[in-house]
Amino acid sequence: MTSDLPARMLRLLSLLQTRREWSGTELAERLGVTTRTVRRDIDRLRELGYPVEGTTGHAGGYRLASGTAMPPLLLDDEEATATAVALRTAAGHLTGMEETSLRALAKLEQVLPGRLRTRVTALQQTTAAIDWGTRGPRVDAELLATVAVACRDHETLTFDYTTRHGTAAPRRVEPHHLVSSGGLWYLLAHDTGKDAWRIYRLDRISRPSPTRHRFAPRPVPGDDPAAYVAAKIVTAPARHRAVVTVHAPAETVRRRTGALPDRVHPLDENSCTVDCSDDYLPGIARTLAALDADYTLDADPQVIAYLRHAAERLQHATTAPGTRPGHHTPPT
Template identity: 70%
Template sequence: MTSDMTARMLRLLSLLQTRREWSGADLAERLSVTVRTVRRDIDRLRDLGYPVDSARGHAGGYRLAPGTDLPPLLLDDDEAVAVTIALRTAAGGLTGIEETALRALAKLEQVLPRRLRGQVTALQSTASGIAWETRGPRADPALMATLAVACRDHEIVAFDYTTRRGTTTGRRAEPCHLVASGDLWYLLAHDTTKDDWRLFRLDRITGVTPTGRRVPPRPVPGDDPTAFVAARLSTAPTRYRAIATVQAPAEQIRARTPGLGTRLRPLDDHTCRLDASDDHLPHIARTLTGLDADYTLDADPDVLTHLRDTAQRTLHALNG
């Protein structure tokens, strides 16, 4: 009897979420119960915190109203697949909501039935969009979801990591936080082998394997993961150095060129400094081109040579 009532209430909640308003008679017909039973079930939903409004009279009915807290939502199979695909897309590329989408994706994929996981994988592997602008490597949303769960559960993971010099080694770490900086995602974790905090670029991580071993939460130095990552990135070595002093306010450059993160710092109200250093020369050229402002450049000889060659090819194309 209890299981029948629970199933009926879940069905009732699903109906309320699909239409703005239902009459008591319509709900009773859909659920194969009396109108009186519908009223009792509505009261039970209210006791559980669902804000169900009702209006009396011939034209009266029931509707799920906005509340102070978001109640649990029920999704059918098609809706669950669509939401998962959307969250994976958002986690991989939409500015400003990546981390929020990632948390929601981790919750949803944890409870997604096996039959739907196959649909999600098949749909995402066979459908693609046109990326008109790519500033840097993108992290795999499935990898991000796996690491997000490991961070939440404080579970040690093993993975292979490729350094900027191209060497790949096995790592074992306690994941702590996922942090976005510019166009890149980083895993902040405590390396169990080196017994020290490390930053791992997600696009260089492969073969993640949860070990099943959970550990107590480890406090991040300074108690601020984002600040800790920013400090590490500001001192991290890169292959090519390129520092631009830009003749424009930092806010103006940030608005024109999103994704600069902590690499852009104001010098005064009219100038700012951009650390465009990178391991790849084309990335440096792309970053500087996007500034759309005058600047002076302090850079390695290889950077200057690459920029001169690029400019000469452009001039040759224009004159040809």
């Protein structure tokens, strides 16, 4: 039983922050007190400015609602460390979040205990992220937050979606999961109009609008959202087709390229095929360069043309200055 009032209040607040809704009985069992004591403690939190709402139902319950101001959050050691690292990462990867992420990080680091501040500082000083520039579009933070909340609250969402062919159309979906891969964010949702599961790239979504209509979540095919999205990304038609036969073991190629397992198919112990198809021509070139082995290429004409042009630029860049066409070595 948590008899110390301040400790019990902190424990109650922490519980309210971990779940959307608690029944009074559940909170009483967690705190080792009566439901009457829980009601009194809830009233104390309200007096302190925490917007705790009562919910209706068989036994009634409580939830921490949004208020006019952000109340203090309680984080354990691992949560505080993860939040600090995530804020540092967001500062470099979410459009419009650089300054706000750093401000939030500064506030968090100011109140971190010494042991955690040392841990966070070590993580920041000894880790780095590689920015591949134009490999994938940066995600708008407001859009990401809107979709994430709709997923969490099981709220039907409408938005305009632009396909890879450039056509746009309205969508009405039941959002289930967000999945990130290769610098891109994907929404796994059930399209109510088509009555089918669909995957949407977040950078192609515009004007997202929650409808306030709640839905009962459906079981995701295969019970693994990330695996389902990965499989569909592999089989989805890309704008530019490119398949190579590589004279190297499949496992070696997977390690070198970081390709999804379903894109690499072994032919024998010393060769395999790799599907390098992509919407982005430089991405295909990067995968081919990472092979570091002999290969034959079967690709669309625009892929061949791009690679030939890239090879010409590379050859020009590596040719000795005195042997370049139109170049004359100055006399000594």
